[in-house]
Amino acid sequence: xxxxxxxxxxxxxxxxxxxxxxxxxxxxxxxxxxxxxxxxxxxxxxxxxxxxxxxxxxxxxxxxxxxxxxxxxxxxxxxxxxxxxxxxxxxxxxxxxxxxxxxxxxxxxxxxxxxxxxxxxxxxxxxxxxxxxxxxxxxxxxxxxxxxxxxxxxxxxxxxxxxxxxxxxxxxxxxxxxx
Numbered sequence: 001x002x003x004x005x006x007x008x009x010x011x012x013x014x015x016x017x018x019x020x021x022x023x024x025x026x027x028x029x030x031x032x033x034x035x036x037x038x039x040x041x042x043x044x045x046x047x048x049x050x051x052x053x054x055x056x057x058x059x060x061x062x063x064x065x066x067x068x069x070x071x072x073x074x075x076x077x078x079x080x081x082x083x084x085x086x087x088x089x090x091x092x093x094x095x096x097x098x099x100x101x102x103x104x105x106x107x108x109x110x111x112x113x114x115x116x117x118x119x120x121x122x123x124x125x126x127x128x129x130x131x132x133x134x135x136x137x138x139x140x141x142x143x144x145x146x147x148x149x150x151x152x153x154x155x156x157x158x159x160x161x162x163x164x165x166x167x168x169x170x171x172x173x174x175x176x177x178x179x
Contacts, residue, residue: 008032012045013054021047033075038152042075042105046082049095049109053173057103059165073165076155077106084111086123093125093138100129104159106150113143131158 011028015021031054034041048054060072078099084092092111100107106129113124128137128148137146159165 003036008034008043010043010045012048014047014051016047039077039150040073040075042078044078044080046080046084049080049082049084049092049099052099052102053171055099055103056171057105057165057168058171059168073104073159075103075105076152077108077150078103079108080110082109082111083116083122084125085116086121089123089125093127096127097129097133097135100131101133104131104155104162104165106130106155113141131155 010032011026013028013031015025015027032043034043042055044055055078057074059074080096082092092109096107096109099105107127109125109127109129111124111126112122115121124140124142124144126137126139126144127135128146129135131154137148139146
Protein backbone atom coordinates (compact mmCIF):
# COMPACT_ATOMS: atom_id res chain seq x y z
CA UNK A 1 0.00 0.00 0.00
CA UNK A 2 1.24 3.46 -0.86
CA UNK A 3 1.41 6.25 1.72
CA UNK A 4 -1.75 7.79 0.18
CA UNK A 5 -3.73 4.57 0.76
CA UNK A 6 -3.70 3.41 -2.85
CA UNK A 7 -2.49 -0.06 -3.65
CA UNK A 8 -1.71 -2.13 -6.70
CA UNK A 9 -1.57 -5.83 -7.45
CA UNK A 10 1.23 -7.75 -9.10
CA UNK A 11 0.87 -11.40 -10.03
CA UNK A 12 4.13 -13.25 -10.56
CA UNK A 13 4.67 -13.63 -14.30
CA UNK A 14 6.95 -16.68 -14.39
CA UNK A 15 5.77 -19.80 -12.63
CA UNK A 16 8.49 -22.12 -11.37
CA UNK A 17 7.67 -25.32 -13.26
CA UNK A 18 10.38 -27.29 -11.44
CA UNK A 19 8.30 -26.93 -8.26
CA UNK A 20 4.94 -27.40 -10.02
CA UNK A 21 3.78 -23.78 -9.78
CA UNK A 22 2.62 -23.99 -13.39
CA UNK A 23 0.11 -26.68 -12.33
CA UNK A 24 -1.43 -24.57 -9.56
CA UNK A 25 -1.13 -20.90 -10.46
CA UNK A 26 -1.96 -18.62 -13.36
CA UNK A 27 0.83 -16.41 -14.68
CA UNK A 28 0.43 -12.67 -14.30
CA UNK A 29 0.16 -10.67 -17.49
CA UNK A 30 1.18 -7.15 -16.52
CA UNK A 31 3.94 -5.43 -14.60
CA UNK A 32 3.34 -3.14 -11.67
CA UNK A 33 5.33 0.08 -11.55
CA UNK A 34 4.42 2.16 -8.51
CA UNK A 35 5.39 5.76 -7.79
CA UNK A 36 6.46 6.55 -4.23
CA UNK A 37 7.92 9.92 -3.22
CA UNK A 38 9.31 10.65 -6.67
CA UNK A 39 10.72 7.16 -7.25
CA UNK A 40 9.28 4.72 -9.81
CA UNK A 41 9.41 1.15 -8.46
CA UNK A 42 9.10 -1.99 -10.60
CA UNK A 43 7.86 -4.78 -8.30
CA UNK A 44 8.62 -8.40 -9.21
CA UNK A 45 8.59 -11.81 -7.57
CA UNK A 46 11.28 -14.49 -7.22
CA UNK A 47 11.61 -16.52 -10.45
CA UNK A 48 10.83 -13.44 -12.56
CA UNK A 49 14.50 -12.55 -11.99
CA UNK A 50 15.58 -15.22 -14.51
CA UNK A 51 13.74 -13.50 -17.37
CA UNK A 52 15.43 -10.22 -18.32
CA UNK A 53 12.88 -9.18 -20.94
CA UNK A 54 10.17 -8.99 -18.28
CA UNK A 55 12.26 -6.47 -16.30
CA UNK A 56 13.75 -4.62 -19.27
CA UNK A 57 13.40 -0.85 -19.23
CA UNK A 58 11.17 0.41 -22.02
CA UNK A 59 12.18 4.08 -21.98
CA UNK A 60 9.98 6.78 -23.45
CA UNK A 61 11.94 8.66 -26.14
CA UNK A 62 12.16 12.44 -25.91
CA UNK A 63 12.24 13.84 -29.46
CA UNK A 64 14.21 16.95 -30.31
CA UNK A 65 15.05 18.78 -33.53
CA UNK A 66 18.13 16.57 -33.91
CA UNK A 67 16.11 13.36 -33.49
CA UNK A 68 15.89 11.26 -30.36
CA UNK A 69 18.22 13.00 -27.96
CA UNK A 70 17.22 11.46 -24.67
CA UNK A 71 14.72 9.19 -23.01
CA UNK A 72 12.88 8.87 -19.75
CA UNK A 73 13.38 5.58 -17.94
CA UNK A 74 10.29 3.60 -17.10
CA UNK A 75 11.44 3.00 -13.52
CA UNK A 76 14.23 3.81 -11.04
CA UNK A 77 14.22 0.82 -8.68
CA UNK A 78 13.63 -2.86 -9.42
CA UNK A 79 12.52 -4.86 -6.37
CA UNK A 80 12.50 -8.67 -6.11
CA UNK A 81 11.05 -10.57 -3.16
CA UNK A 82 12.18 -14.18 -3.36
CA UNK A 83 12.74 -17.70 -2.08
CA UNK A 84 16.04 -18.60 -3.79
CA UNK A 85 17.77 -21.54 -2.06
CA UNK A 86 21.43 -21.39 -1.11
CA UNK A 87 22.40 -23.87 -3.85
CA UNK A 88 21.37 -21.22 -6.43
CA UNK A 89 22.70 -18.19 -4.55
CA UNK A 90 25.44 -17.51 -7.11
CA UNK A 91 22.82 -17.17 -9.85
CA UNK A 92 20.64 -15.01 -7.56
CA UNK A 93 23.45 -12.55 -6.82
CA UNK A 94 24.76 -12.45 -10.41
CA UNK A 95 21.32 -11.88 -11.94
CA UNK A 96 20.50 -9.09 -9.47
CA UNK A 97 23.66 -7.26 -10.51
CA UNK A 98 22.94 -7.87 -14.19
CA UNK A 99 19.43 -6.41 -13.89
CA UNK A 100 20.88 -3.26 -12.24
CA UNK A 101 23.50 -2.77 -14.95
CA UNK A 102 21.32 -3.50 -17.98
CA UNK A 103 18.41 -1.36 -16.74
CA UNK A 104 20.48 1.46 -15.21
CA UNK A 105 18.52 1.32 -11.98
CA UNK A 106 18.86 0.38 -8.35
CA UNK A 107 17.96 -3.23 -7.59
CA UNK A 108 16.73 -4.48 -4.23
CA UNK A 109 16.66 -8.25 -3.78
CA UNK A 110 15.03 -9.52 -0.58
CA UNK A 111 15.46 -13.26 -0.08
CA UNK A 112 14.38 -15.59 2.70
CA UNK A 113 16.69 -17.25 5.22
CA UNK A 114 16.61 -20.60 6.99
CA UNK A 115 15.16 -23.99 6.11
CA UNK A 116 11.84 -24.29 4.35
CA UNK A 117 9.27 -27.06 4.86
CA UNK A 118 11.33 -29.38 2.63
CA UNK A 119 14.57 -28.88 4.58
CA UNK A 120 16.00 -26.73 1.78
CA UNK A 121 18.29 -24.03 3.17
CA UNK A 122 17.89 -20.42 2.04
CA UNK A 123 20.94 -18.26 2.76
CA UNK A 124 19.32 -14.90 2.22
CA UNK A 125 21.96 -13.01 0.29
CA UNK A 126 19.58 -10.06 0.22
CA UNK A 127 21.20 -7.19 -1.66
CA UNK A 128 20.93 -3.56 -2.70
CA UNK A 129 22.80 -2.74 -5.91
CA UNK A 130 23.42 0.60 -7.61
CA UNK A 131 22.94 1.31 -11.35
CA UNK A 132 26.58 0.44 -12.11
CA UNK A 133 26.27 -2.98 -10.46
CA UNK A 134 28.07 -2.04 -7.23
CA UNK A 135 26.74 -3.86 -4.17
CA UNK A 136 25.73 -1.28 -1.57
CA UNK A 137 24.47 -3.82 0.97
CA UNK A 138 24.32 -7.58 1.35
CA UNK A 139 23.23 -9.87 4.16
CA UNK A 140 23.77 -13.62 4.34
CA UNK A 141 22.44 -16.34 6.65
CA UNK A 142 20.36 -14.20 9.00
CA UNK A 143 17.36 -11.93 9.09
CA UNK A 144 18.07 -8.24 9.12
CA UNK A 145 16.41 -4.85 8.92
CA UNK A 146 18.51 -2.31 7.08
CA UNK A 147 17.87 1.25 5.95
CA UNK A 148 19.69 2.91 3.08
CA UNK A 149 19.13 6.19 1.28
CA UNK A 150 19.16 5.76 -2.49
CA UNK A 151 20.81 8.63 -4.35
CA UNK A 152 18.63 10.01 -7.17
CA UNK A 153 21.44 12.32 -8.30
CA UNK A 154 23.78 9.33 -8.70
CA UNK A 155 21.13 7.50 -10.71
CA UNK A 156 20.60 10.51 -13.00
CA UNK A 157 24.35 11.01 -13.38
CA UNK A 158 24.86 7.40 -14.48
CA UNK A 159 22.04 7.71 -17.00
CA UNK A 160 23.37 11.03 -18.34
CA UNK A 161 27.03 10.01 -18.58
CA UNK A 162 26.23 6.59 -20.06
CA UNK A 163 22.95 7.05 -21.98
CA UNK A 164 22.65 3.39 -22.99
CA UNK A 165 18.89 3.25 -22.57
CA UNK A 166 18.34 5.45 -25.63
CA UNK A 167 20.23 2.89 -27.74
CA UNK A 168 18.18 -0.08 -26.56
CA UNK A 169 16.15 -2.19 -28.95
CA UNK A 170 12.49 -1.29 -29.04
CA UNK A 171 10.20 -4.15 -28.12
CA UNK A 172 6.71 -4.96 -26.95
CA UNK A 173 5.71 -7.79 -24.64
CA UNK A 174 2.75 -9.62 -26.11
CA UNK A 175 0.77 -11.86 -23.81
CA UNK A 176 -0.44 -14.86 -25.78
CA UNK A 177 -1.56 -17.40 -23.20
CA UNK A 178 -3.79 -19.35 -25.59
CA UNK A 179 -0.96 -20.67 -27.79
